[in-house]
Amino acid sequence: MALESLSEALTGALKxxxxxxxxxxxVVKDVVKDIQRALLVADVNVQLVLQVTKNIEKRALDEELPPGISRKEHIVRIVYEEITKFLGEKAEKIVLQPAGTPTILLMVGIQGSGKTTTTGKLARHFQRRGFxxxxxxxxxWRPGAYFQLAQYLEPVNIDVWGDPExxxxxxxxKDGVRHFKDKKHDIIIVDTAGRHKEEAGLIEEMREIAGAIKPHETILVIDGTIGQQAKGQAEAFKNATxxxxxxxxKLDGSAKGGGALSxxxxxxxxxxxxxxxxxxxNLEPFEPERFVAKLLGFGDLKTLLTKVKEASKDKEMSKKDAQKFMAGKFTLKDMYQQLEMLSNMGPLQQIFQMIPGMGANLPKSFVEDSEKNLYRYKVIMNSMTEKELADPKIIHFSRVKRIARGSGTKPDDVKALLGQYEMMKKMMKQFGGKRGRIKKMAGKNNPLAGMNFDLPE
Ligand SMILES: Nc1nc2c(ncn2[C@@H]2O[C@H](COP(=O)(O)OP(=O)(O)O)[C@@H](O)[C@H]2O)c(=O)[nH]1
Ligand SMILES: [Mg+2]
Structure with a gap:
């Protein structure tokens, strides 16, 4: 796990x-002190530490308690929110080119930062998604560099191009990119030597190669064990591209990783x-919210936060969301979240029983099928890109094939998910439009198939 020692210290504070x-x-002051100490030990910048702990203390003492939440839950939530804020709030992904255009990624970073290892990990990450x-x-420069890569990637059948001579x-x-373009690869990752020990030389090398191959994205690899010194590299890089x-x-076992991240x-x-x-x-997409949840020792923070969020959620807001949903304006991701929320609340059977007119006599096999579907959907959706999740219309046959390959499912499974999405959209439109009775929706994959029920007012 990343940042183990910081995690232990923060978890201890929350306990x-x-x-x-x-x-x-x-108690609040005592806990805030503990958090302060934990962050400083992780090499987080002093100013940042003061800022974040001041925010936590102020909010914990001053903020009014949202209804339905205990003070303890409220403070845990504040700590979570403030730490998430300073680690970056949004998860960002590598943007891939449309099908048919290879995405070129250039890896840079100083000697020993972990470029070559990370190049391999990233290649594996995308390969597992069907690319x-x-x-x-x-x-x-480095003797044996080509063989290092080839050895790392051979067991997982990823092609490496190079010329040790x-x-x-x-x-x-240039030659390598051309080679993989000709072979119609989806993603081409170019590893560099990074023979420099400081920023200036690094940026120079990056410019030279970038000028020749025009990458869609350049990725700087930074060694997390250098702590807050990482700032210099990140700044020079940000100014250059x-x-x-x-x-x-190297966020495993590094005491200073928190400093590097922040x-x-x-x-x-x-x-x-x-x-x-x-x-x-050992490569994880960096999703600040999930990362901090784990850091604070909540395997299952989601449950807690959903509870906290739901209780304090502005009612107007959720009504608006619901209306959007009913108008059929939702993505695959939204649909999945809705289905997942249902499954988080326990067996689907129980949920169905809560909906008037439904459930009493649901056959067991039907409920089991729905739950199995949900699991398969998750696997399939993990192989989709952000773009595809947001706009499933673009998923034509070649993408269906790729997604099926990446998720170890069949193209028909992917099509079934898309079919379910279309059906749910149609159904919601009907729902929203007439606010009335839904009759006999067709299709055996539809959890609401064949049901009659009234929308509760
Ligand atoms: N513990 C740990 N070691 C890593 C990680 N990434 C890379 N390394 C190690 O760091 C060393 C340098 O990595 P390498 O990829 O050759 O760096 P490069 O010179 O930038 O290409 C190697 O011994 C790697 O095994 C990581 O996330 N965790
Ligand atoms: Mg290397």
Whole structure:
């Protein structure tokens, strides 16, 4: 796990809240001190630490308690929100080109930062999502660089292109990209030597190769063990390119990782992945909310936060969301969330029983099928890109094939999910339009098939 020691310290601090019988000013101050100490030990910048702990203390003491929530839950939520804020709030993804155009990614970073390892991990990440990935080695400095990559990627059948004899990195980059373009690969990742120890040389090398291959995105790999020093690299990089993102490595077992993450986040450069180990699978998309949840020791923060969020949610807001949904304006992701919410609340059977006119006699096999579908949907959706999730219309046959390959399902399964989506859309429109009775929706994959029920007023 990433940032283990910071996680332990923060979890310990929060336990003080959950364990104390009354949460008064003393307890809050004590906990805030613990958090302060934990962040400083993780090499987070002092100013940042003061800011974040001041916010936590102020909100914990001053804010009115939302209805239906205990003071403990409220404070936990505040800590979670403030720490998320300073690690970057939004999860950002690597943008892929439309099907048919290969996406070219250029990896840069100083010597030993973990570029080559991360190149391999990233290739594996995309391969698992059904993309054909090619890796280009342009490291003409390190003896055996090509073989390092080839050995790392051979067991997982990812193609590596290079020429151990060549001394011309720019030439290698160009030839490699051309090679994989000709072979119609979806994603081409170019690893570089990064023979420099400081920023200036690094940026120079990056410019040279970028000029030759015109990457869609350049990715700076930063060693997380350098703590808040990471800021200098991130800033130089951000000033040099607009098409850049960052991967921070070695967050496993590094005491200073929190400092690296927060310092880079403060520069505004997007962190898209983190590395947390040497194995090819040890790469995690960086999703601040989920990351902080884990950091604070909530395997299941979602449950707590959903509870907190729901209780304090502005009623007008949720009505608006519902209206949008009813008008058929939702994405695959929205649909999945709705279905998941149902399943989080326990067996679907129970839910169905709560809907007037439904459920009493639902056959068991039907409920089991729905739950199985939900699991399969999740696997399939994990192989889709953000664009596809937001706009399923673009998923034509070649994409269906790719998604099925990536998720280990059949094209028919992918089509079934898309069919369900279309059906739900249609149904919701009907629902929203007439606010009335829905009759006998067709199709056996539709959880509401054949049901009659009235929309509760
Ligand atoms: N523990 C750990 N080690 C890593 C991680 N990423 C890379 N490394 C190690 O860091 C060292 C340098 O990595 P390498 O990819 O060769 O760096 P490069 O010089 O930038 O290409 C190697 O020993 C890697 O195994 C990580 O996330 N966690
Ligand atoms: Mg290397």
């Amino acid at each position: 003080k809240i959950t364990r104390s019988s009354v949460v008064d000013k003393e 054909k990935v090619g890796v280009v080695c342009t490291d003409t 060549s001394k011309d990195a720019v030439r290698l980059a 607009t098409l850049g993102s960052i991967i921070i490595t 310092a880079v986040s403060a520069t505004g450069a997007p962190i898209k992945f983190i590395g947390e180990g040497e194995r090819i699978e």
